[in-house]
Amino acid sequence: MAQPAASPAAEPAPDNNPRPAAPVPITVPSPHDDHHHHLVDRRDTPRGRAWEPERARSHPEPMDGVATKLVTGEAGYVLEDVPHVSDYLPDLPTYPNPLQDNPAYSVVKQYFVDPDDTVCQKIVVHKGGARGNHFRRAGPRQRVYFESDEVHACIVTCGGLCPGLNTVIREIVCGLYDMYGVTKILGIQGGYRGFYARNTINLTPKCVNDVHKRGGTILGSSRGGHDTTKIVDSIQDRGINQIYVIGGDGTQRGAGVIFEEVRRRGLKVSVAGIPKTIDNDIPVIDKSFGFDTAVEEAQRAINAAHVEAVSAENGIGLVKLMGRHSGFIAQYATLASRDVDCCLIPESPFYLEGEGGLLRYIEKRLKDNGHMVIVVAEGAGQKLIAETMQSIGKDASGNELLLDVGLWLSQKINEYFKKTKMTINLKYIDPTYMIRAIPSNASDNVYCTLLAHSVVHGAMAGYTGFTIGQRITEKQNRVSITDRMWARLLSSTNQPSFLCNKVIEEAKKEHERAAQLLDGSPSHRKVEEKVASSKSSGKK
Numbered sequence: 001m002a003q004p005a006a007s008p009a010a011e012p013a014p015d016n017n018p019r020p021a022a023p024v025p026i027t028v029p030s031p032h033d034d035h036h037h038h039l040v041d042r043r044d045t046p047r048g049r050a051w052e053p054e055r056a057r058s059h060p061e062p063m064d065g066v067a068t069k070l071v072t073g074e075a076g077y078v079l080e081d082v083p084h085v086s087d088y089l090p091d092l093p094t095y096p097n098p099l100q101d102n103p104a105y106s107v108v109k110q111y112f113v114d115p116d117d118t119v120c121q122k123i124v125v126h127k128g129g130a131r132g133n134h135f136r137r138a139g140p141r142q143r144v145y146f147e148s149d150e151v152h153a154c155i156v157t158c159g160g161l162c163p164g165l166n167t168v169i170r171e172i173v174c175g176l177y178d179m180y181g182v183t184k185i186l187g188i189q190g191g192y193r194g195f196y197a198r199n200t201i202n203l204t205p206k207c208v209n210d211v212h213k214r215g216g217t218i219l220g221s222s223r224g225g226h227d228t229t230k231i232v233d234s235i236q237d238r239g240i241n242q243i244y245v246i247g248g249d250g251t252q253r254g255a256g257v258i259f260e261e262v263r264r265r266g267l268k269v270s271v272a273g274i275p276k277t278i279d280n281d282i283p284v285i286d287k288s289f290g291f292d293t294a295v296e297e298a299q300r301a302i303n304a305a306h307v308e309a310v311s312a313e314n315g316i317g318l319v320k321l322m323g324r325h326s327g328f329i330a331q332y333a334t335l336a337s338r339d340v341d342c343c344l345i346p347e348s349p350f351y352l353e354g355e356g357g358l359l360r361y362i363e364k365r366l367k368d369n370g371h372m373v374i375v376v377a378e379g380a381g382q383k384l385i386a387e388t389m390q391s392i393g394k395d396a397s398g399n400e401l402l403l404d405v406g407l408w409l410s411q412k413i414n415e416y417f418k419k420t421k422m423t424i425n426l427k428y429i430d431p432t433y434m435i436r437a438i439p440s441n442a443s444d445n446v447y448c449t450l451l452a453h454s455v456v457h458g459a460m461a462g463y464t465g466f467t468i469g470q471r472i473t474e475k476q477n478r479v480s481i482t483d484r485m486w487a488r489l490l491s492s493t494n495q496p497s498f499l500c501n502k503v504i505e506e507a508k509k510e511h512e513r514a515a516q517l518l519d520g521s522p523s524h525r526k527v528e529e530k531v532a533s534s535k536s537s538g539k540k
């Protein structure tokens, strides 16, 4: 889907932010916003300052698989716009946004986002270089496409658990009630199949009041079971006209398909996505909710591994963390802990034997230090393991099931030291589900609120086929091992890079050339591809 930027509901477009020279006015789907309401100027308050830069970077984007509407302007300006119900239902009436009469927001300087506000995809730009694409800025619009008592919303959660799911549910419900006076909100139980095979529950601010203090999702979740026709039939039969979909990459693709079918049937239904990915592996958004909580919880496992390791002769603490395709949780947990001697992630293939290999490094570390801690992301080393173990198939959504790298690694380490006749004490800790089944921490709760309120503004304004996101930094959906952040990790753990000298030298040369360009440029990607392919082939 496309995503609207996350900007909190009643929080106005700050005009004290230095903005680049105004781009040529662009056509926006919601034809209004003649002026901003100015009430109390809060710009000089600490709260105002703290929030404004963040809001200025939040945005919605089209859902995965949904065609992007490109709007161009002067100086290479490109807006990746999101679909709108008026694109296929051109004569819809609009209504004043009820937020302007809401006493809670009466101190807000500007109620509404300026229609010309956009959020730049690139945070770092090269002088004279292209600025990259822009996204529509999230936030309340002056006119909305739904009357409060016309709205019949529903919320569904799909895919794996993640801290903060309940907070997002709570804040969508409260946001709809408190900001827009919407009272008809259905909870779809058990993921996508819940649309046609399960019960629904009525959601009210009262029944969701405490749910942010609980882990999991009060609605339940599932994988598989996405039957587009049955889902959209159910939406039509129930008279649902706003669908809030919370889930990962698969879920957002599923929401994109629902949007296409809704559009094909010409229904006035807004399909809005809130990306959930504990692995932090959805591109374009910078940080997914629940990630902070997961990294924090991972510290407890790493601490335990460290305590066990230092208390035994040649103690090795091995911790497995989530991260199917990307090692962000492992990377950040390692950097935060400082007790970790080696971090293994899917993006950086490693090898066991010989010079520069993992086993020699462990041996050296034990000889030097007497103990060590290893953090491994669940998706690391899968190719290596597959050399001796059979694939275990796919889950109901078609995701490849992973072989247990933690158990495999424990076995390989034990075998090696048995052969070398060196006593070791290895303790394997697998807290994978523990880091995602907990309630979100304070910072994630605030972030969930921002996302939930922003997605409500987007849907009320008639946007559809979008997912909500926030920009803080340039973000890939996989750890880049040629980034400074990975270098920081390598220098903190002192682990081998598992790269041969030739590859490093080549990468350096390429980097010198690429340094004049920006991250994300084709040549930058070429370097990464080259490093990755050399690693998976050559090694020693």
Ligand SMILES: Nc1ncnc2c1ncn2[C@@H]1O[C@H](COP(=O)(O)OP(=O)(O)OP(=O)(O)O)[C@@H](O)[C@H]1O
Binding pocket: 158, 159, 160, 161, 191, 192, 193, 222, 223, 224, 225, 226, 247, 248, 249, 250, 251, 252, 253, 254, 255, 257, 276, 277, 278, 396, 397, 399
């Ligand atoms: N391409 C697709 N088209 C339609 N539905 C899809 C598609 N991919 C996934 N889905 C549906 O989305 C739901 C969630 O997908 P999946 O199990 O892959 O989790 P996810 O959203 O990627 O979250 P996680 O990050 O936890 O894996 C499932 O019900 C699945 O059937």
Ligand SMILES: O=P(O)(O)OC[C@H]1O[C@](O)(CO)[C@@H](O)[C@@H]1O
Binding pocket: 159, 160, 161, 248, 277, 278, 279, 322, 323, 324, 378, 395, 436
């Ligand atoms: O065992 P489940 O519930 O299918 O989920 C496991 C997967 O879900 C995730 O937590 C993503 O949500 C991955 O990190 C992990 O591989």
Ligand SMILES: [Mg+2]
Binding pocket: 159, 248, 249, 250
């Ligand atoms: Mg997924």
